[in-house]
Amino acid sequence: MDATAPVLVTGANGFVGSHVVDELLRRDLPVRVAVRRSSRIDALPVDRVEVCRVDYEERGAVEPLVDSARAVIHVAGATRAATDDDYERANVRTTRDLAEACARPAGAPRHFVLVSSLAAAGPSTRERVRDEMQSERPISAYGRSKLRAERVLREAASDRLAWSILRPPAVFGPRDRDFLRLARMVERGWVPRIGSVPQALSVVHVRDLARVLVDVVGDHRAEGRTWFVADPAPTDWDEIVDVMADTLRRRPRRIPVSTGLLPVAAGMSSMIGQLLRRPGPLPADRLADLQAEAWTCSPARIARELGFRPAVTLREGLHETVRWYREHGWLP
Secondary structure (H helix, E strand, O other), X not given: OOOOOXXXXXXXXXXXXXXHHHHXXXXXXXXXXXXXXXXXXXOOOOOOOEEEEEOOOOOOOOHHHHOOOOEEEEOOOOOOOOOHHHHHHHHHHHHHHHHHHHHOOOOOOEEEEEXXXXXXXXXXXXXXXXXOOOXXXXXXXXXXXXXXXXXXXXXXXXXXXXXXXEEOOXXXXXXXXXXXXXXXXXXXXXXXXXXXXXXXXXXXXXXXXXXXXXXXXXXXXXXXXXXXXXXXXXXEHHHHHHHHHHHHOOOXXXXXXXXXXXXXXXXXXXXXXXXXXXXXXXXXXXXHHHHOOEEOEOOHHHXXXXXXXXXOOHHHHHHHHHHHHHHOOOOO
């Protein structure tokens, strides 16, 4: 591949995408970013990247994005949506359009790296973490859309388009707004505790994820591979709350929440979303995610085949994240 050709990053103004841009620039690689026309780009180093505004719904909109690009790191997508069709448009059709544009005969061969999700595979059990040998069983509209995105990418593959798929679990780090919600609860002195046993989960720090996403670009060992990428040591929500509380010097009260109350909360969230004309804080399709006993996965394959090792521990990463929230005014 031409080392002077840019790497295209979609969703570059988002949490994961912005860290991928940082990692590419840290390695002095040319970067092209794709952001929606309505998106703010204040946090992007616009003097160091090529910015492309795009409306993915427009016919032929993705052609200029991939023109002359050596690779695509496709981060853009929806994690919350009001309808299944919204997930389809954001996660499946955009992936298909980009992949098909990359696979066309014109231009040099390209590498397409898709940021999928553990949700595409489905939850695990407490006794067995997920690995790549298990059959996929997504339980949410979001997870099903990410699995379809993986499939349309594989279908578009050709001798001109290599692909790699990475499935992270919960991603945390500076700029993340999902863990921010929990940090704000800890700061206020209370957190919900769903069910009698805390849900087990795998996590990955955003810099570790960004690093491996850039590592796979142009690496022939990564072509045609699907991997989970995570810290090898699972955690649970109790441990995450404890670490946040330690950083914030709080002793939050844990409020028991019966899983039977979750459908009520999801219904109220849906009503809020309809009033605001956007997905509520707990879309109904994500209800099953909270009810699953575990969301854990094994990074053993990517460690064995690519040498991936996380550099940031859970405790270090959460301390850094909470401090970042405070330094940037996201927490009092």
